[in-house]
Structure formats: structure tokens, C-alpha cells
Amino acid sequence: MTEIVFYILAVAAVVSGIACIVQRNPVSAALWLVAAMFALAGIYVLLNAQFIGAIQVLVYAGAIMVLFLFVIMLLNLGREANDIRRWPALLAGVAIAAGIVAPLLALRLYSPTRLATEVSGSPVFGDPGTVLSQGAAAQRLAENQGVVGAIAGPLFQTYLVPFEVTSILLLVAAIGAVVLAKRRL
């Protein structure tokens, strides 16, 4: 059942992604990207990352894409000629796509057993249960403390300094956006 839902969402994400890059009108491209992000949020929920799924919808589909749509509509785009490049770049795109996707698609054969074998570094097959015990531990933590509690623990303990640096980054981005977009200082 989970697999069927996963493949439906995966097909939806890929189709929306392709529609996003071939759609001539920037507004429809943005809306297709929102569709792809919703499909990805569903996949995150299937992969036991419910909090990330919710954040994906709230922050990505909700805030960032609204910012994009806001700028597109502010600049009144969408009436220009076709902006998709002609054949040399199109050919380069296809070649790059083939070059990237061919080696990466080998990842589809990855299984927890193979991951455990590579992480442990032993020549024999590793047991996912013992080598990758952190995954199961995280699962238990989520059951005990709730999904948000399990993420809040490491976020505010192990990763406290990066978290604080992130706030500085956001402050710099906010000031930078104001300075850049202002007509005259």
C-alpha cells in the first residue's frame, strides 16, 4: 500500500517537475513547482518525516513560492516570447541530463543491507539492524516524544550553534533584500 502511494506521488512529482521547466508562462511554471513540492511533502510523510513534510508545505509551497509568484506578478511577466532556448542549448540539456541521470539511477538498487555493508566497511553483508541502529533509535524516540519532540532534541542541543548562525543568515538576507530592492538608499 505504501509503495503504491509512493509511486503515485513520485510520478506526480516528476510530471510536475517536467511541466515546470517546459511551461512557457512563469506563473504556470511556479504553480507546477508548487504541485511538485506538495507531492514531495507526501513522500516525506511516507518516509517517516512528518514534521519535514509539514514544513515543506508551510515554508516551501506556502512562503517561498508565494514570494516567487509575487515577484512574477509585480514585474508583470508572462507576455514575452518563448524563452526556451533553441537547439544547441536544448541538445546540451539533453546530453547533460543523460550524463547525470545515468550514473545516479544506479542508486535505485540501494537497499538497507547494502548501505549497512558499506557503512560498516566489512566484506560480509552487514546487518541493517545493528549497523544502522540510529534509524531504529530515532523511530523509538519519535514514538516516545512525538515527531516534533524527536527533531527538537538534536536541533536545540547538537545543532544549536548552526541553528543560531541560521538566524544571522536570515537577518543578513532580509537586510540584503531591502538594500537591493530599494530604489535609492
Place this chain on the structure above:
Amino acid sequence: MLLGPSLALSAILFTIGVVGVVIRRNAIVLFMCIELMLNAVNLTFVALSQYHGLSGQIMVFFVMTVAAAEAAVGLAIILAVFRHRQSVDLEDINLLRG
């Protein structure tokens, strides 16, 4: 659970993003393709966090923050360029070309 298919889907989405960056000339659509690539990487983090603990999900959190900051600054730059050139077509933004 679904580790291989998730990584494959992430690869496909990343490639779609790269192709979009190569074939489009509209700067805003280009930014959206970059967001698509960031999303593909996030999917990798989430898929592997099932086996490596919750650090992967926290990385996704940081990637989203950086993406938000990048979108804000990038769109401000596009807005400033649009005021000069009345266009967001990358072919028109050639001031630095020799």
C-alpha cells in the same frame, strides 16, 4: 523502506532541475529550477535519515532556511536588474560581457 526508489526519484528530479537551468532564459524560472534541485537533495536527506538518525532531517531544515534566504536575495537582485533593463531575460543581462 523505499530507500532505492527515493534516491532514484531524487536523481530524476535533480536532473530535471539541471535541464531547466540549461534550457530556460527567464531568470525567475531559473531560480525555480534551483529550488527544484534543492528539493531533490532534501529528498535524499530524508530517505537516508530513516537509517542514519534524525540529523538528516535537521539538515533539511537548514537547507530550507538557506533556500529561503537565497530566494529573497535573488528575487531582490532580479527586481533591481529589471529596473535597469526592463527584462528578466538572461540574454539581455550582458553588462559584464567583454
